[in-house]
Amino acid sequence: MDSNHGSPVPIGKSRLGIFSSLLTCSQQDQPVSPGKYTRSGSRKSAASLDDVRSNGWLDAMKASSPPRKKLLKGSNIQVASIDHETEDYLSWMLDYPSALECFDKIVDRAKNNKIAIFLDYDGTLSPIVDNPDCAFMSESMRATVRSVAKYFPTAIISGRSRDKVFDLVKLTELYYAGSHGMDIIGPACDSLSKVHPDCVKSRDDQGKEITLFQPAREFISLIDQVFKTLVEITKDIKGAKVENHKFCVSVHYRNVEENNWTAIGQRVHDVVKDYPRLRLTHGRKVLEVRPMIDWNKGKAVEFLLESLGFTDRDSVLPIYIGDDKTDEDAFKVLRESQQGYGILVSSVMKESNALYSLRDTNEVMKFLQLLVNLKRQEGRTRDRP
Numbered sequence: 001m002d003s004n005h006g007s008p009v010p011i012g013k014s015r016l017g018i019f020s021s022l023l024t025c026s027q028q029d030q031p032v033s034p035g036k037y038t039r040s041g042s043r044k045s046a047a048s049l050d051d052v053r054s055n056g057w058l059d060a061m062k063a064s065s066p067p068r069k070k071l072l073k074g075s076n077i078q079v080a081s082i083d084h085e086t087e088d089y090l091s092w093m094l095d096y097p098s099a100l101e102c103f104d105k106i107v108d109r110a111k112n113n114k115i116a117i118f119l120d121y122d123g124t125l126s127p128i129v130d131n132p133d134c135a136f137m138s139e140s141m142r143a144t145v146r147s148v149a150k151y152f153p154t155a156i157i158s159g160r161s162r163d164k165v166f167d168l169v170k171l172t173e174l175y176y177a178g179s180h181g182m183d184i185i186g187p188a189c190d191s192l193s194k195v196h197p198d199c200v201k202s203r204d205d206q207g208k209e210i211t212l213f214q215p216a217r218e219f220i221s222l223i224d225q226v227f228k229t230l231v232e233i234t235k236d237i238k239g240a241k242v243e244n245h246k247f248c249v250s251v252h253y254r255n256v257e258e259n260n261w262t263a264i265g266q267r268v269h270d271v272v273k274d275y276p277r278l279r280l281t282h283g284r285k286v287l288e289v290r291p292m293i294d295w296n297k298g299k300a301v302e303f304l305l306e307s308l309g310f311t312d313r314d315s316v317l318p319i320y321i322g323d324d325k326t327d328e329d330a331f332k333v334l335r336e337s338q339q340g341y342g343i344l345v346s347s348v349m350k351e352s353n354a355l356y357s358l359r360d361t362n363e364v365m366k367f368l369q370l371l372v373n374l375k376r377q378e379g380r381t382r383d384r385p
């Protein structure tokens with residue numbers, strides 16, 4: 001397991017032509033190198049699998065012994081064997097078992113605890129699309145998240161600005177952390193202001209008492225200045241898009257022709273190198289300029305757990321679902337504290353600090369629906385005479 005998530009990757013030039021020491025996260029869309037997970041089995045020996053992973057055995061066994069002949073999805077055609085890519089992915093699932101297959105095991109841990117749900121937005125609740133302004137979540141996903149929030153404290157933790165992610169999710173019953181956790185609205189909580197003097201008590205649009213925490217507040221004008229510069233220096237690159245997320249800036253190159261990636265990377269790098277208090281990170285076909293502060297999605301999870309009143313870590317089971325490199329900070333916090341579960345959303349093999357996996361947003365919705373059904377069933381059992 002790569003223990004260096006979130007820390008600078010070794011010096012070298014990336015495909016974007018940037019010195020990778022400046023990138024605190026490595027290439028996102030890139031799957032792990034072939035060979036890391038081989039068709040002969042998992043990269044780890046069975047003996048080294050921990051208790052949680054070993055509960056994905058059934059899934060993993062099925063995965064590592066796929067049927068010799070199988071029906072092609074949606075047809076009656078028999079194929080001699082599944083392709084190598086699928087076989088590699090199934091082998092990868094030995095290390096990151098399906099959270100759907102392991103659902104009972106996951107919730108079993110929560111028997112005497114409350115579950116708290118943390119959700120990333122892009123790639124988790126909405127599929128990745130070319131235009132970030134059109135990354136809408138489906139109505140069925142919205143209804144599912146609304147139901148989840150009825151039974152469990154639920155927060156969205158996104159790289160987008162808090163306002164933008166709220167405009168997309170549109171659910172007032174959730175808590176929101178925007179700008180990679182640098183802009184949090186959580187429940188009112190007195191104890192937090194002792195640890196974080198920047199906490200401000202406020203009221204939301206509905207008049208409800210809330211805690212507002214913006215640890216990078218002093219960077220707002222600097223970020224705005226850098227945003228304007230980045231818009232200017234990328235305006236002649238077709239497909240480039242720059243977003244101002246108040247505490248960070250995103251420079252998208254998804255729609256930029258590949259032969260211009262080096263140019264865009266170099267220009268962004270040249271701007272950021274003049275700001276020692278800013279750092280450059282790398283997401284899914286996006287470069288992100290962020291304040292150099294010790295704060296990330298993992299810290300946002302800890303902050304929200306505390307503001308929700310879960311000071312005793314044994315009383316809560318946090319579940320964090322995300323697809324991005326920045327979500328690794330949250331997975332890592334949960335993994336290291338052995339407090340909850342990180343679930344990686346990925347249809348390609350990736351190194352992760354998560355314990356489980358889901359393939360795509362559809363599987364995320366199925367998982368969330370299972371949680372809701374569980375609570376409804378518990379309610380029916382309780383109400384029975």
Ligand SMILES: O=P(O)(O)OC[C@H]1O[C@H](O[C@H]2O[C@H](CO)[C@@H](O)[C@H](O)[C@H]2O)[C@H](O)[C@@H](O)[C@@H]1O
Binds near residue numbers: 129132157243284285
């Ligand atoms: O933390 P998240 O909620 O996952 O936000 C991460 C970034 O998401 C958005 O960009 C990504 O999704 C876009 C829409 O699907 C896609 O076009 C882009 O290539 C992805 O990088 C958002 O626009 C970024 O600002 C966020 O940082």
